[in-house]
Amino acid sequence: MSAPKEYPVEVHIGVLTDDKKELICGVPKAGVTTGSWQYDGVEAGQGGRRIPSHLDLTYVSYAEKKFWRVNADLPKEKILQLFREGFMVEGNPDSTGEIPLEEGTYDEITIGAAPGGVVVAWLSGNHHRKEVCRLKAEEIFVDKNKFRPHPQYDETQEQFFDKKYAINISDSTKTAIAKNGIPFGLWDRYREKYNYRFVLAPYDSKDKITGLYRINYNGESEILMDAKLVAAYKPDSIPYDVNFDFTKYNAEIIFNDAEMLQVFDKLRKSFPEQPIDIVLVPGFMYNDFKVVVQCKDKKIALEKFKVKRVWGG
Incomplete structure (x- = not known):
């Protein structure tokens, strides 16, 4: 799971399923994202052997002070095609010292969440990354005490968001948001x-x-x-x-x-x-x-x- 560095998110619950809606694996629930839009997030030990057909993911966006859910089909055939196409990578040097080119392919699915409910899925592997699709999440309500590992009943939903905003959003980003707002649409421009x-x-x-x-x-x-x-x-x-x-x-x-x-x-x-x-x-x-x-x-x-x-x- 990844997000723009300035606009971190955190997974509440998420799964990848096949075309029979059977579980393949969970989406990494590994704390606040620390990477950026251009790099993969934490793997968190999830894995599977089938091509996913569906993503159901709920996450919190700390800069927006909102929970979002994306519940959408993935282009299974496109994912399979990209896996099969793969790419060329350098292999191990042979006896003459020459480095041969070998076929490689992707071994990770990365899901990125950007402000405004923008969700993008990529295939990643060995310095290669290819977009699979762009999805749209919808804002939903999640009781913060069901999200928190330890409920705090004397804390309001608004206090939870304010506290997380103060902790997880950098001072420079807070200043930019106060001056110009969140740049919705930027990640689609990319x-x-x-x-x-x-x-x-x-x-x-x-x-x-x-x-x-x-x-x-x-x-x-x-x-x-x-x-x-x-x-x-x-x-x-x-x-x-x-x-x-x-x-x-x-x-x-x-x-x-x-x-x-x-x-x-x-x-x-x-x-x-x-x-x-x-x-x-x-x-x-x-x-x-x-x-x-x-x-x-x-x-x-x-x-x-x-x-x-x-x-x-």
Whole structure:
């Protein structure tokens, strides 16, 4: 179970069942979520061997001071198809030291809950994550004494929510909520897909992007270990954290969500059917980077990205 870092949730009760409504496993009841939308939450020892067809989950959202319930079917055939498709991963080195590519697949189901009753399910495994579906939860009433491990009968429902809000919501998030409210709809904006790729504009013409590991704002992630795959355009949500492998160097870049959405939307409005390039322009010895988003003859320099680290050489 996961949630946006600023808007933690906690499971009350939850189950995954098959198409006969028979129990497969519970949804981890492992305390307040501590991860973020882009990463998996606590496993809590749950597991099963059948493809789930239904999710019934009740949870509390501490920033909203509400309980929510999602009771909905899951796309069983899509889950099965994604399991079978899997992905390629690096295996163990052979006798010559070469690292072969092997078939891998997903081994976890991650459920994320965002403000406004947004629920997303992903398949996760070995640095790969794929969205399965987006569901809608409904606000419900749950007696906090049935949720608490130890009932407190001298505490009102409102006092319970206020106390949990004070404990679990960071001061910076409290300030942001007081100023602008909760950004409902943001996590659906993250699910927008744009047709783009990453391109290197090196000072050394021999250099190129040989592979990358990307995490997107919508929670999906993948590893591309082939320069041809990197060079191909494909529909994807905006990038969050990308590790680039170049011929000699490596770099990790964090992208700003608001800036990427604004730039991509602007370019798509101007050129609705055209693909977009995110062009990386490294300095000498890769000691700095410029990043330009380009579509046709229009170029927009990014200002809010961060180069987290550079290594190799």
